[in-house]
Each structure stands twice: as structure tokens, then as C-alpha cells.
Amino acid sequence: MVPVDHYLWLSLALFTIGVIGVLTRRNVIIILMSIELILNAVNINLVAFSHMFGGVDGQVFAIFIITDAAAEAAVGLGIILAFFRNRETLLADEMDMLKW
Amino acid sequence: MGLNSILFYFFAALAVGSAILMVTRRNVVHGAVYLITTLLATAGVFLLLQAEFLFITQVILYVGGIMVLFVFVIMLVNLDVSLLQYQFNRQRFVGGVLALALAAQLFIVIKMGKTSLFPQARVPEVLPKNTEAVADALFGRFMLPFEIASILLLVAMIGAVVMAKRRV
Amino acid sequence: MNAQPYFLDHIWLIPLFPLATAAVMLFFGRRLSNQIVSWLCSGSVFVSFIFSAGAFFQLIAKPSGERVATKILFEWIPAGTYHMLDGRIATFIADWGFQIDPLSCVMILIVTGVGFLIHIYSTGYMAHEGGYYRFFGYLNLFMFSMLMLVLANNLLLLFVGWEGVGTCSYLLIGFYFHKKSASDAGKKAFIVNRVGDAGFLLGIFLTSALLGTVRFVEIGPALAAGGFAIGDPRITAIALLFFVGATGKSAQIPLYVWLPDAMEGPTPVSALIHAATMVTAGVYMVTRTNAIYQLSPKAMGVVALVGAITALFAASMGVVQNDIKKVLAYSTVSQLGYMFLACGVGAFTAGIFHLMTHAFFKGLLFLAAGSVIHAVSGEQDMRKMGALSKKIPVTYWTMLVAALAIAGIFPFAGFISKDLILGKAYEKDALLWAIGYFTAGMTAFYMFRLIFMTFHGASRVDHEVEHHIHESPKSMLVPLVILAVLSIVGGWLSWPEIFGGNSHFIHFLSTVVAVPHEARMEPVKGPSSAHGELFLMVLSEGLVILGILFAWFLYVKRTDLPDKIARSFGGFYRLVYNKYYVDQLYDALFVNRAKGLGLALGAFDRNVIDGVGVNGAGWLTRAISILSIWWDTWIVDGSVRLGARIVWIFSYPVRLIQDGLVQSYMLLIVIGLIGFFGYYFYMAHRAIH
Numbered sequence: 001m002v003p004v005d006h007y008l009w010l011s012l013a014l015f016t017i018g019v020i021g022v023l024t025r026r027n028v029i030i031i032l033m034s035i036e037l038i039l040n041a042v043n044i045n046l047v048a049f050s051h052m053f054g055g056v057d058g059q060v061f062a063i064f065i066i067t068d069a070a071a072e073a074a075v076g077l078g079i080i081l082a083f084f085r086n087r088e089t090l091l092a093d094e095m096d097m098l099k100w
Numbered sequence: 101m102g103l104n105s106i107l108f109y110f111f112a113a114l115a116v117g118s119a120i121l122m123v124t125r126r127n128v129v130h131g132a133v134y135l136i137t138t139l140l141a142t143a144g145v146f147l148l149l150q151a152e153f154l155f156i157t158q159v160i161l162y163v164g165g166i167m168v169l170f171v172f173v174i175m176l177v178n179l180d181v182s183l184l185q186y187q188f189n190r191q192r193f194v195g196g197v198l199a200l201a202l203a204a205q206l207f208i209v210i211k212m213g214k215t216s217l218f219p220q221a222r223v224p225e226v227l228p229k230n231t232e233a234v235a236d237a238l239f240g241r242f243m244l245p246f247e248i249a250s251i252l253l254l255v256a257m258i259g260a261v262v263m264a265k266r267r268v
Numbered sequence: 269m270n271a272q273p274y275f276l277d278h279i280w281l282i283p284l285f286p287l288a289t290a291a292v293m294l295f296f297g298r299r300l301s302n303q304i305v306s307w308l309c310s311g312s313v314f315v316s317f318i319f320s321a322g323a324f325f326q327l328i329a330k331p332s333g334e335r336v337a338t339k340i341l342f343e344w345i346p347a348g349t350y351h352m353l354d355g356r357i358a359t360f361i362a363d364w365g366f367q368i369d370p371l372s373c374v375m376i377l378i379v380t381g382v383g384f385l386i387h388i389y390s391t392g393y394m395a396h397e398g399g400y401y402r403f404f405g406y407l408n409l410f411m412f413s414m415l416m417l418v419l420a421n422n423l424l425l426l427f428v429g430w431e432g433v434g435t436c437s438y439l440l441i442g443f444y445f446h447k448k449s450a451s452d453a454g455k456k457a458f459i460v461n462r463v464g465d466a467g468f469l470l471g472i473f474l475t476s477a478l479l480g481t482v483r484f485v486e487i488g489p490a491l492a493a494g495g496f497a498i499g500d501p502r503i504t505a506i507a508l509l510f511f512v513g514a515t516g517k518s519a520q521i522p523l524y525v526w527l528p529d530a531m532e533g534p535t536p537v538s539a540l541i542h543a544a545t546m547v548t549a550g551v552y553m554v555t556r557t558n559a560i561y562q563l564s565p566k567a568m569g570v571v572a573l574v575g576a577i578t579a580l581f582a583a584s585m586g587v588v589q590n591d592i593k594k595v596l597a598y599s600t601v602s603q604l605g606y607m608f609l610a611c612g613v614g615a616f617t618a619g620i621f622h623l624m625t626h627a628f629f630k631g632l633l634f635l636a637a638g639s640v641i642h643a644v645s646g647e648q649d650m651r652k653m654g655a656l657s658k659k660i661p662v663t664y665w666t667m668l669v670a671a672l673a674i675a676g677i678f679p680f681a682g683f684i685s686k687d688l689i690l691g692k693a694y695e696k697d698a699l700l701w702a703i704g705y706f707t708a709g710m711t712a713f714y715m716f717r718l719i720f721m722t723f724h725g726a727s728r729v730d731h732e733v734e735h736h737i738h739e740s741p742k743s744m745l746v747p748l749v750i751l752a753v754l755s756i757v758g759g760w761l762s763w764p765e766i767f768g769g770n771s772h773f774i775h776f777l778s779t780v781v782a783v784p785h786e787a788r789m790e791p792v793k794g795p796s797s798a799h800g801e802l803f804l805m806v807l808s809e810g811l812v813i814l815g816i817l818f819a820w821f822l823y824v825k826r827t828d829l830p831d832k833i834a835r836s837f838g839g840f841y842r843l844v845y846n847k848y849y850v851d852q853l854y855d856a857l858f859v860n861r862a863k864g865l866g867l868a869l870g871a872f873d874r875n876v877i878d879g880v881g882v883n884g885a886g887w888l889t890r891a892i893s894i895l896s897i898w899w900d901t902w903i904v905d906g907s908v909r910l911g912a913r914i915v916w917i918f919s920y921p922v923r924l925i926q927d928g929l930v931q932s933y934m935l936l937i938v939i940g941l942i943g944f945f946g947y948y949f950y951m952a953h954r955a956i957h
Contacts, residue, residue: 002108002148005214010112010145012210014119014138016203021123022934023195024188029128029174031931033135036166037119040142043158051149056233059151060242063234066161067249071256073166077173078263084177085266093189096928191935198938205942209949 007048014041026091032076039069108148115141126187128174132167139163153231273329275322276337279366279419282319282376285312286411293405302391302400309404310387313411317380324373328776336485338421340365345424353502358480367421367484370776374620375418375552378627382544383411385747389635390536392743393642403443403534410436414545418552423472423482426553430468430517433546434461440541441533453529460526464516468553471509475560478502488559496563507560507567510553511574518550518604520578525851527601531593535638538593543600543630548623551607555616562614572612572696576703579605581848583710587717588834588845591648592637595718599674600630602711606689609704615692617777621761622685628758629673629682632751636667639740639748640722645733650718655727659737662745664723666752671719673755675712676812678805681759687805694804708808712815720823 014037021034043062050058084090115138122134143158238246289312297305327335340363347360387407394403413432420426435458442454476482479490496503514520519527530542541547554561554571561568579602586598603626610619641648643660657664673680676687686708694701727734739745822830834841843849925936 002105005210006108006112007145007149008210010115012203012206013116014142015206016199017116017119017123019199019202019938020196023199023931023938024192025123026185026187026189027128029170029177030123030125030131030187033131033170034123036135036162037122037138040139040162043154044142044145047146047149047151047154050151056230056237059154059230059234060237062151062154063157063238064242064245064249066157067253070161070166071253073169074260075256075263077169078260081173081176081264090177090179091185092929092931095930099926099928189931191931195931195935195938198935198942202938202942202945205945205949209945212953 004048004052007044011041011045011048014038014044026093028080028090028092028095031092032073032080036069036073039065104148108145111141111144111148114138115145128178129171132170132174135170136163136167139167150227151230153234273326275319275326276368277339278319279323279337279339279368280341282316282323282380283412283415283419285316285319286408286415288312290405290408290412293401293408297401297405300401302395305401305404306387306391309408310384310391312408313380313384313387316411316415317377317384320373320376320380323368324377327368327370327373335369337368338365338485339368340421352480353477356480358476360476360482362422362424362482364425365421365483366419368419371552371555371620372418374624374777376415378624379411379414379418379545382627382631382751383407383414383540385750386536386540386544386631386635389539389638389744389747390534392741393536393638394534395741395743397534399443403440406436406439406443407536407540410440410541410546414549417549421483421485423475423484423557426556427465427468427472430513430549430553431465433541433549434458434465434517437461437530437541437546440537441530443533443537447532450532453526453532456529457526460523461516464513464523466512467509467516468513471506471513474502474506474509478506484556487557491559491563498563499565500563503560504564504567507557507564508570510557510560511567511571514550514554514608515574516550517553518547518608519601520550520574520605520608521581524578524582524601525854528594528597528847531591531597535593535634535641538596539631539634539638542597543634544627547600547604548607548627551604551611551619551623554608554611555620558611558616561611568612568614570612572609572693572700575605575608575610575612576693576700576707577605578602579609579707580703580710581605583707583714584844585847587710587714588841590651592640592650592653592718592722593634593648595650595714596630596633596637599633599711599715602707603630603674605707606686606704609693609700610689613689613692613696613700615689618685618688618692620777622689624761625673625681625685625755625758628751629670629680629755632666632670632748632755633674635744635748635751636663636670639663639744640667642740642744643737644729645736647730647733650721652728652730652733653722654725654729655723656729656737657723660739662739662748666748667723668719669752669755671715675715675816676708676808678809679756679759681755681757683809684759684763687801687808690808691801691804705808705811709811709815712812713819716816716819717823720819724824725827 018034018036018038018041021037022031025031025034043065046058046062046065048058050056050062080090083095087094089095118134118138118141122131122138125131125134139158139162143155143163146152146155146158286309289309292308293305300308327337342364343361344364345360345362347362349357349359352358387404390403390407394400397403410433413429413436415429417426417429417433420429438454438458441457442451444450445454472482475487479487479494481487481490491503516523527542527547531538533541561571582598582601582605586595586602589595589598603622607619607622607626610616610622640653640656640660640663643656643663644653647653669680673682676683690701690704690708693704729737822833846852925932
């Protein structure tokens with residue numbers, strides 16, 4: 001049997017890679033995909049614990065997270081599209097208008 | 101070492117490896133493909149955890165829906181010039197360090213809780229019917245969140261349409 | 269005083285008629301035609317004359333002891349109680365009251381009568397002058413003031429009229445105000461008058477403090493009740509202060525200097541104000557307050573002496589003047605000296621009598637001189653006249669009558685009045701008589717010098733002027749004739765008793781003169797006997813005729829002589845010709861001192877007050893404003909900017925963080941996360957272990 005904590009290590013690893021991706025990459029699409037990665041890491045965590053405790057609550061939660069990720073990806077991509085039409089750029093460094 | 105373990109470690113390695121690759125590719129399309137493989141590996145992990153419904157949901161929704169959407173948009177906005185641009189931003193070192201700090205923190209937590217918090221998982225003799233159970237929970241106890249999620253999806257749909265329109 | 273006869277009750281109307289027309293001139297005069305102005309103004313004076321005559325007749329209808337009527341219109345200044353000099357309490361009341369007694373009656377008749385004639389004359393003389401309505405307005409205002417003066421029943425109201433005539437004198441002397449000499453003369457008259465008025469006013473104060481009243485009818489009883497000894501220094505002080513006022517108004521030494529300059533005014537003004545009426549106000553005032561004078565022999569001595577000296581002094585200057593009006597001006601000063609001489613020796617009524625006759629013949633002389641000037645197109649220098657007697661006969665004959673009168677030829681008016689004075693003077697003091705006697709001779713001389721130079725001899729008139737020589741219009745000639753008649757018969761009002769007359773005039777006025785501690789005055793009686801008086805008369809007649817002959821000799825027979833005499837007396841002649849340099853002396857002593865003070869004060873005002881005060885105030889305001897600017901900029905604005913700066917400082921870290929980059933925000937989130945997790949896990953760890 002795989003000990004639960006191994007699932008947690010996996011989740012942690014994916015989470016960290018996702019965070020690195022969000023913080024470090026310039027391309028906004030990569031950033032969005034990194035966010036999906038983070039969400040996935042959480043899902044793994046949830047399902048692992050659900051398996052550990054025997055109920056399906058964790059899985060239901062994970063379903064909702066997936067739902068939410070889908071919604072967010074759709075809207076986010078829509079924003080990227082709109083922004084791209086205006087500024088012709090995909091680099092997060094160049095999207096700095098929301099400041100004083 | 102059962103088949104379970106081997107498969108788990110295989111899928112884990114695949115996931116992590118694909119994730120690392122995804123985050124480091126210059127070409128966005130490559131990144132998308134690696135994300136797909138990561139997601140598929142994750143789905144495999146779900147299956148190993150006896151969450152069949154989630155497994156299939158992950159594959160259909162996540163990979164088949166979200167990643168397709170991603171690829172569409174990548175095609176729409178694909179810039180050749182982005183292949184020549186530098187892909188890591190100014191705060192890469194700080195960001196990396198901080199991310200690793202966060203990871204270290206969580207690592208310590210997991211490590212310290214390992215002995216006390218995680219009893220061994222019991223594997224039941226007969227696999228319960230997962231989908232039915234999920235359905236029961238989803239339409240029973242979690243009815244409200246279900247409905248709210250549907251509204252969320254509606255809003256997201258409207259938002260996406262508005263965002264992507266050429267002329268408002 | 270209810271059951272008074274009509275004119276006596278309405279005595280207050282007499283000054284009012286000319287005042288009303290003066291007011292009309294003030295408000296509407298500009299729009300009225302000359303015709304209307306003449307009728308209105310002369311008419312109002314005529315009505316006043318009628319009223320005066322009515323009052324006179326109603327007054328003499330009363331028995332001689334009761335010839336005092338008072339009419340009080342209202343209480344003018346009821347000032348309350350005060351302490352007199354000797355500690356008693358008195359109440360000060362000056363009412364707007366009128367007093368009719370023989371003295372004021374004589375005065376109003378002279379003022380309105382002669383005034384009326386001069387108004388008629390002015391309609392002709394001023395016909396072509398600008399400001400016609402203004403002239404008559406001022407004349408009527410003058411009539412009002414003079415009538416107030418002589419009708420007042422108390423010293424204060426008299427002073428009102430006193431000041432009023434001074435003001436009108438200024439206005440009328442400076443009538444041609446665009447000529448600097450005229451406006452200067454007006455100022456000189458008023459200022460010199462003011463010096464006298466100061467003395468007069470002090471006298472009024474002293475009277476009120478000493479006697480507790482200013483009403484004439486109460487002064488006599490107050491003097492008697494006060495128990496003042498003869499020669500009391502306080503009484504002498506009052507008398508002398510009054511006399512100072514009189515010297516100013518009646519042009520005696522030392523305040524006579526304005527009268528010759530006053531000839532800058534139009535000739536009717538000279539006739540009315542400076543011959544017949546205003547200048548006599550001093551004599552009137554002295555006579556009115558004779559009760560005070562009679563208690564002070566020293567004061568009366570001063571009056572008599574000043575009068576005599578002035579008479580001589582002025583006559584000497586009149587002898588050498590070449591301007592026809594200036595000769596008459598000095599003559600006026602001289603004759604006024606005679607009047608004061610009379611008052612000074614106690615012959616107050618004789619002084620008033622001479623005042624009346626002088627009004628006639630001096631007024632006539634001035635009007636006739638105006639007629640002459642009119643005939644020779646404005647020339648006033650006698651050296652440029654001559655041989656006018658045939659060309660302007662009416663003027664000539666009337667002027668001749670006046671000259672005979674003033675010289676004192678029997679039986680003209682001047683003879684009688686002057687002899688009355690000289691007789692009384694001889695009684696008192698032989699020196700005074702001598703001065704008066706000698707002056708009479710000079711008077712005759714200079715008067716006939718004037719006549720001969722103007723009307724006789726060779727014609728020295730300018731060529732263009734000669735063609736225009738013409739007699740004056742009737743409006744000017746008729747008053748001349750009337751005054752000439754009066755100059756002849758005026759004296760007969762007091763025909764000397766030695767010739768069988770009964771001195772009506774003197775008797776009429778005698779009730780006005782207080783009864784002194786000496787025997788009652790009988791001014792008609794001669795020095796010691798009728799013979800003595802006759803002797804004096806003959807003596808003075810002789811000198812007068814001598815004077816006339818001398819004038820004839822010098823100015824008709826041997827016209828080369830006057831210049832030769834003048835040259836041989838060189839320095840002395842120049843001294844007299846330049847009026848003894850008195851004007852220059854006054855200039856150096858007083859006028860330039862006053863001017864200097866004015867300039868100094870002006871410089872002070874400019875430099876200190878304006879410089880320090882005004883400019884200083886400006887500098888101060890600027891300095892304060894600089895301070896205020898500094899305050900506003902640094903402290904007020906500074907507080908505002910300080911607040912903003914504090915916010916800026918505190919927002920600096922936030923500004924650094926907010927760079928619009930999502931990934932920076934993400935970084936911060938992660939940092940926050942690390943913090944959060946650290947805290948909670950630590951807490952949990954502590955809780956568990």
C-alpha cells in the first residue's frame with residue numbers, strides 16, 4: 001500500500017511547480033496553465049484524503065473544483081483574447097496598466 | 101510492492117516530469133501538450149485511488165474541455181515572435197526562492213504530521229459503487245453547492261462570451 | 269411787550285426783506301433777467317426803508333423817556349447758569365431780539381436809505397458786468413447783516429451781524445475774483461477784520477463774566493449795581509477789547525490797512541460798505557456800549573487819541589495818492605478817526621451825527637467817482653483826467669457839493685458835524701483839538717486837490733478815451749442828486765443853537781447816552797461860552813478855505829509845482845507815497861511769519877505725516893503682507909503640503925509594490941501565504957505539543 005503521505009508529496013510537488021510557473025513565466029497562457037496545475041495538485045490532495053477516510057466528500061469537492069477551474073479558464077482565456085486584441089502582447093510584464 | 105504502488109510511482113513521476121517540462125518550455129503549444137500529459141497522469145492517480153467518476157470527469161472535462169479551449173486560444177493568439185523572447189521574468193529568482201520556501205514549509209508540516217495524522221488506509225473487500233455514491237452525495241447533501249456551481253458556470257459563460265466578443 | 273405799534277412790533281421784518289431776496293438770488297438768481305433782479309433787490313431794500321421810516325415815526329410818537337422798544341423773536345442761546353467773576357450765579361441768555369431806540373432808528377434809516385440809493389445806482393453801474401445777480405445777492409445779504417447788527421438787542425447777536433458784514437465785505441471786495449489783486453484784497457480785509465473780531469469776542473466774554481448779561485438794556489443797570497469805580501481795570505479791559513474790534517471793522521490804526529486795498533471792489537461796494545455803513549459799525553458799537561466806556565476814562569482817552577492820530581495819519585496819505593478811489597479810501601479812514609475822536613471825548617451823539625453826514629457825502633463822493641470812472645472808460649488815475657467839469661456836469665456839481673461838505677464849508681452838512689466834534693474835543697484836550705483842526709485843513713486840501721485834478725485844468729485824458737466821455741445814465745445820476753441834497757441839508761437836523769437852531773438830532777439821541785458821573789452831557793454848549801464856539805468855527809473855516817485855495821494854487825494855477833515839491837522833499841514824499849511802508853512792516857512782522865508757519869506745517873505734513881504716516885502705513889502694510897505671504901506659503905500651505913507629504917511618505921512602500929504586474933502581486937500573495945501558514949502551523953504545533 002502506498003502511504004497517504006506519498007500522495008501528499010506528489011501534491012506538494014505539483015503545487016510547488018505550479019507556483020513557480022505562476023511566479024516566473026512571462027507568457028500569460030503558461031501562467032494560466034500553471035494555475036490549472038495548482039488546482040490539480042489540490043484535487044490530488046483531496047481525493048487522497050477522501051480515499052483515506054472512506055467517504056466521497058473529497059471527491060465531490062474535487063468535482064466542484066474542476067467545475068470552477070473550467071469556468072475560470074474560460075473567462076481567463078476570454079480576457080487574454082480581449083487583451084491581445086488591444087495590445088498585441090502575451091507577456092505579463094507588459095500588462096501593467098492597473099497601477100497608479 | 102503491489103501493482104498499485106508501481107503504477108502510482110509511474111504516474112507520479114510522469115506528472116511531475118510533465119509539469120516541470122510544461123513550466124520550462126519556450127513554445128506554448130509544447131507547454132499545453134505537457135499539461136495534457138500531466139492531467140492524464142493525474143487522472144490515473146485518481147483511478148488508483150478508486151475515484152472512477154472523478155477519473156473520467158478529469159479526462160473528459162479537464163483534458164477534453166479545458167485543454168482544448170487552451171489550445172484554441174493558443175492558436176488564436178500565437179505569436180511567432182514570442183518564441184524569440186525571453187521567457188522568464190525579472191522576479192524569477194525571488195519567485196523561485198519564495199516558492200521553494202513555501203514548499204519547505206509545507207514539507208515540514210507534512211513531515212511532522214506524518215506519524216500522527218495519517219492512519220493506514222483500509223482497502224475494502226468489495227469496491228463500493230463510486231459513481232452512485234458520488235451521485236448520492238452530489239444530489240443529496242451537496243445539492244446547494246451543485247446549483248450554485250451551475251450558476252457559476254452560467255456567469256462564466258456569459259463572461260467569456262462578453263470578453264471574447266469583437267465588438268461589445 | 270404786546271401792545272406795540274405796528275412798525276415797532278414788526279421791526280424784525282426789516283432785516284428779513286433783503287435776506288429773502290438774497291436767498292432768491294442764491295437759488296434762482298442765475299435764471300432771472302437783470303431787470304427782475306434789479307426790481308427785486310432794490311425793492312426789498314425800499315420796503316425795509318419804508319418799515320424803518322414807519323418805525324421811526326412811531327418811535328418819536330412816544331414820550332422821550334420811553335423810546336426803547338424790544339422785540340424778541342425767540343430764545344436763541346439759552347445756555348444756562350454760570351459763575352461770574354465775582355462768584356455770583358448768572359443765567360446766560362442770548363435771544364434773537366431786536367431793540368428799537370433812537371440810536372438804532374437813526375442807523376436803520378441811514379442803512380436802508382443810503383443803501384436803497386446805492387442799489388439804484390448799481391443797476392446802472394453794474395449793468396454791463398457779469399454776475400449781476402450775484403452782486404445784488406451779496407448786497408442784499410450785506411443789508412441783512414448790517415441791519416441785524418444795528419438792531420440787535422444783545423452783544424452776541426450784534427456779533428452775528430458784525431461777522432456777517434465782514435463776510436459780505438470779503439465777498440464783494442473780491443467780486444472780480446479772477447483778478448488776483450481783488451481776491452487778495454478780499455482776503456486781506458477779512459483776515460485783518462478777524463484780528464479785531466478776536467478782541468471783540470474777548471470783550472463779550474469778559475462782559476458776560478463781569479456783568480452777568482449781554483443784553484444792552486441790562487448792561488447799564490448791571491454796571492450801576494456792580495458798584496464799579498471809575499477807571500476799574502476790568503471795565504477798562506472790556507472797553508479796550510471792544511475798541512480793538514472797532515479798529516478792525518472801522519479801519520483805525522493799526523488795523524486800517526485793508527480799507528485802501530478794498531477799493532478793488534466795484535465802486536458801489538466802496539460807497540455802501542466802506543463809506544456809509546460797514547465801517548461805521550465800530551462807531552455804532554462804541555456808542556451802543558458807551559455806558560462801559562464812560563466808566564473808564566483811560567479807555568476813552570485811548571479811543572480819542574487813536575481816532576485823532578488815525579485821522580491825521582490817513583489824511584497825510586490821502587494827500588499824495590493819485591488813484592481817485594484811494595484818495596477817498598484814506599479820506600474815509602480819516603473821517604472815521606474823527607468819529608472815534610468824538611466818542612473818545614464823550615460826544616457820542618456828535619460821533620453818530622458825523623456818521624450820518626459822512627454817509628451822505630462820502631457815499632456821494634464814491635458814487636460820483638464811479639460816475640467819473642465810468643465816463644473816462646475805466647481810468648482811475650487822476651493824472652490822466654482833467655477838464656471834465658463841462659463834459660459831465662451833473663457828476664461835477666454833485667461831487668463838488670460833496671467836497672464842500674466834507675471840507676466843512678458852512679452851511680453844508682460836514683461843517684456842522686465836524687465843528688460839533690472839534691468843539692467837544694477842545695473842551696476835553698487842546699492837543700486833540702489841534703490834531704483835529706490841522707487834519708481838517710488837510711482834508712479840505714486833498715479833497716479839492718481831487719476836484720481840481722479831476723475836473724479842472726488842462727485835459728490829460730488819453731486820446732481814445734476822450735471821444736467816449738459821456739454822462740452816466742439816469743439810474744446813476746438820480747442817487748447822486750439825492751445824496752447831494754442830503755449833503756447840504758443833512759446837517760440842518762442839528763443846527764447849532766448859537767445860530768438859533770435846536771439840535772433836534774442831538775436831543776433825539778441823548779437818551780441813548782448814559783448819564784455819567786459827571787454832569788449830563790450838553791454837547792451843544794461851547795467850550796466856555798457861545799463866543800468861544802463861534803471863534804473855533806471861524807478858525808476852522810479859515811483853515812479850510814486856506815486849504816482849498818492852496819489846492820487851487822497847486823493844481824490849477826501852477827501845475828508844475830506839485831512835482832517840484834515832491835522832488836525836493838524826496839525821501840519824505842516817497843515815505844508818505846508808499847503809505848509809510850506799513851503794509852511792508854505788517855508783511856514782515858505778521859504775514860510772512862504766518863506764511864512761514866504755513867509752509868513749515870505744510871512741509872511737516874508732506875514729509876512727516878505723509879511720509880511717515882501715509883507712506884509709512886503703506887510700507888507697514890507691505891511688510892505685513894510679506895509676513896502674511898510667508899505665513900500663508902510656509903505655514904498654512906505647509907500644513908496642507910505636510911499632510912500630503914506624510915501620505916506620500918507612507919504610501920511610498922505601497923507605490924513601490926503596486927507596479928501593475930500581476931506576477932508581483934502573486935509574489936506578495938505567496939509571501940503572505942508563507943506567513944499565514946507559518947503562523948497557523950506553529951500555533952497548531954504548539955497546541956498539539
